Amino acid sequence: MIPSATRYLVAVLPNRMEAESAYLDLKDANLPIDRLDILGRGYKSADEFGLIDPDRVAQTQVDRLANWVVPFGFVAGYLFNMLTGIELISWIGAVGNHILGGVFAAAAAALGAFLTGTLTGWTAGSGDAIAYRNRLNAGKYLIVARGTDTFVGEATGLLRRYNLENIQGYVEPAEG
Structure with a gap:
């Protein structure tokens, strides 16, 4: 049945x-x-x-998205800085600049995860609850x-x- x-x-x-x-x-x-x-x-x-609760749904979306975009952002920023050789701060050396590039890209990825996850959670994830x-x-x-x-x-x-x-x-x- x-x-x-x-x-x-x-x-x-x-x-x-x-x-x-x-x-x-x-x-x-x-x-x-x-x-x-x-x-x-x-x-x-x-x-x-x-x-x-739309805030809880949004937080879940942010967490899921951040789990993979932040590490990816760090690796992408590190590699980008390594390939371009951009010197962000001269006294920290080449490896330090690569790491700093990775940190900046990871921060940008975290911001993107927060904005995208929050908006998606509030709009699509909560149905008529709001x-x-x-x-x-x-x-x-x-x-x-x-x-x-x-x-x-x-x-x-x-x-x-x-x-x-x-x-x-x-x-x-x-x-x-």
């Missing part, structure tokens, strides 16, 4: 009253309450729920429903009655 994928529904509500009212309607409809969460002030935070975190920071509330197609469909129908700023469905691929 092929395991089914878990579906998520994220609804953004403008205030606490709307969020609590919608949550109670979902509860009154006999939907499994253990599959519903409210995120916002006084309820779960984005971190408690497990919403991706938008949801920004809404939570602005005082909005999220109702998250997770479960089967039927469950998410029922929750969607009930939530559409409210003044939603946004409603979005997601599918988490099945394992196995």
Whole structure:
């Protein structure tokens, strides 16, 4: 038997009253309450729920990129200085200048890894997490429903009655 994928529904509500009212309607409809969460002030935070932290994703990207571009940059800078014979500081000698060229190139590679990794982590790596975190920071509330197609469909129908700023469905691929 092929395991089914878990579906998520994220609804953004403008205030606490709307969020609590919608949550109670979902509860009154006999939907499994253990599959519903409210995120916002006084309820779960984005971190408690497990919403991706874009800064953590960005740091992971920076680390992965830096692990190979910094050593490569050092070697490339060392070789470039050795081949060109550029004298950066006369009193440290030829080998010292080669090492200094490597250090400068490694520093440039580290800066490139930081900029590229950060931008990639913030934009591509975090999906909609930044938008949801920004809404939570602005005082909005999220109702998250997770479960089967039927469950998410029922929750969607009930939530559409409210003044939603946004409603979005997601599918988490099945394992196995």
